[in-house]
Amino acid sequence: MTTRITGTREEWRAARLDLLGAEKELTRRSDELARRRQSLPWVKVDKVYRFDTEAGSATLADLFKGRSQLLVYHFMFGPDYTAGCPSCSSIADGFNGIVVHLENHDVAFTAVSRAPFAKLQAFKRRMGWGFDWASSFGSDFNADFSVWFSEDQQRDGGIEYNYRREPPMDGVPAGPAADGPGAQCAARAGTDFATFIRERPGVSAFAQEGGEVYHTYSSYARGVDGIWGMYQWLDRAPKGRNEQGIWWRHHDAYERG
Structure with missing residues (x-):
């Protein structure tokens, strides 16, 4: 402040x-x-990924829906969650209005999460969202694009996120950390902290040309800050972000005043 x-x-x-x-x-x-x-150089995507979508089973190429560019938001919603990550959810609250503009500028957009499609759809209805949201359940997509890590990787220090190697996770948060921001988000997503942070947020960009799909860009952690519309407004408010810990909620969980 x-x-x-x-x-x-x-x-x-x-x-x-x-x-x-x-x-x-x-x-x-x-x-x-x-x-x-x-x-940045384009990297050809050779692996075939399958997603569950409203249109049925789809490949990465299908997610372009005839366009030459695709933007993906890696939404933290694992199979063991009961609700989407509240931080990702507050970011996603800004997606509805922009998608129509992107789609009319040759850019497809979708969120992707590992939770089964039915669980994503139920939460999407709860939030009143209209953007595309694909399930990568059973696919290597999240692991390959560094937004999901196994319990073994977490325990043994095998997580490389945001282009940096993380130290091994030793147990669960204790003391003040047990009620810290990560633990609070985990509780609101209906899971434990260790399970919660095996999923990670990010943005990836892809291009389609000559019948091939290419990965062109990915950004993680604070690199996602620029699309978090709430914060862009707060940075222009008199008191700025003015926060202590996790103050935001799923938008239907605030007290109505």
Whole structure:
């Protein structure tokens, strides 16, 4: 939280113009990073992945629905969850309005999770979402794109997430960590902490050209922050993110005031 100060309109304008210069530089830097993302080499996807969708069994190529580009949100919802990750759910609350625009700009969009399709559909109805959500249950897709890890990997230090190797997980959280952000999210997803964090969030991009599918980009952890619409608004609010721990909920779990 920033320290509050007061001033005259003239002082505000001078400070705002100084900030504007920094914001413009950030915009230029963001544009350059976007160009660098788009210049990454394309990697051909040779493995055949199967997904359960509203249209039935589908391949990765099918998820493009005739378009040349595909964006995937790796949604944390494992087979043992009873509800979607509350963080992923708050991100997904912003998907409904953008999908129609993406689809009319040659970009398909889908969320993908490991939970069985019926479980995803039930939660989707609860949340009132309309975007495509495919189940990768029984597929290697999540493991291959570094958003799901086995219990053995977790125990033995075999998890490489966000391009970094994680240390072995030694037991379950204890003390203050037992009620920390991760444990709170796990409880709201209806599972234990260790099971919960074997699933991970991320965004992946794919291209289809000449009958072949290519992986072009993936981002994880704080790399997903830019599509978390709630935070983009809070960063412009007077008190910023102003948070202590996990304050957000599934949108139907807030007290209505």
